[in-house]
Amino acid sequence: MYRIGELAQLCDVKPDTLRFYEKHGLLAASARSDSGYRLYTTADFERLKFILRAKTVGFTLNEITELLSIELDKSNWACADVKGLVDSKLAQVEAKLAELVRFQKSLAQLSQACCGGPESAEHCSILEALESNSATVNAVKEPCRHSK
Amino acid sequence: MYRIGELAQLCDVKPDTLRFYEKHGLLAASARSDSGYRLYTTADFERLKFILRAKTVGFTLNEITELLSIELDKSNWACADVKGLVDSKLAQVEAKLAELVRFQKSLAQLSQACCGGPESAEHCSILEALESNSATVNAVKEPCRHSK
DNA sequence: CTTGACCTTAGATTAAACTCCAAGGTTTAT
């Protein structure tokens, strides 16, 4: 039986996190000491590990709650259900990824056109791109042309 | 002079969003009507466009606030300052991108190993990966082997 | 028998960017 601080340290999380997981129905201590301290079993430890592994692949705590309810009642679920969760998460991740790639491209283009020097920002190509119409933000930019 | 609903429609945002921007110091109407209605000028419209363009490249509203303060006082800032903001955003985006790519790879691997069929999840390779030690979550997986 | 480390609870706070609501005043059209 681990006390909250022990289990936390073992899994590299804070006690607060474990209380938070309990409050949200992800992981409750299997027992309490006479004085009310939470006592966790190795099964609790395994469950926490499951949660933390699911986090490393990108699932949110709500999604992990679903996963856990399947995990605890496997025989009443099909592979299709589990794969469905993974595939829907994958689709979300790929959508976000696509957005970030757009950001990355735009930012790289803005960065590359700006001289980055000590010249006044009055003719900065980055600001000019943001001032002008949005089609231009993503087009190839003229470098800043600071008059000498 | 546009009323809030007009400007909102023109820029494809909601009136609430404009009030929100005002409350957070990004964009205030230049005037008010006798009855207290917000009245926006074309300069306000341009400023809103600037904000929306900055959003399309990934800047947060706080970052846009910085950008706007430079924009309004260009001569006291250098290209280096502007490029600094862009480059730091780019670094953030790339860090997040790297995390999402890890998620994507793990999820794709999990998905690919699971048969996705109507078989009971008792031997689902996805659940097995999440149950076993974390090194395994990212390794190549055995497909589910449902005993017949 | 007292310090320090640990534990308890409920509830507030954080970041981000809105979105929605209530209760009421204004404008426009019929």
Add this chain to the structure above:
DNA sequence: ATAAACCTTGGAGTTTAATCTAAGGTCAAG
């Protein structure tokens, strides 16, 4: 003159995953 559509304000709610605080109880060492 009255209904519809618009505007005002302040404040609450949403999502995510904690983190922090306050006020207090418990446990082991010295």
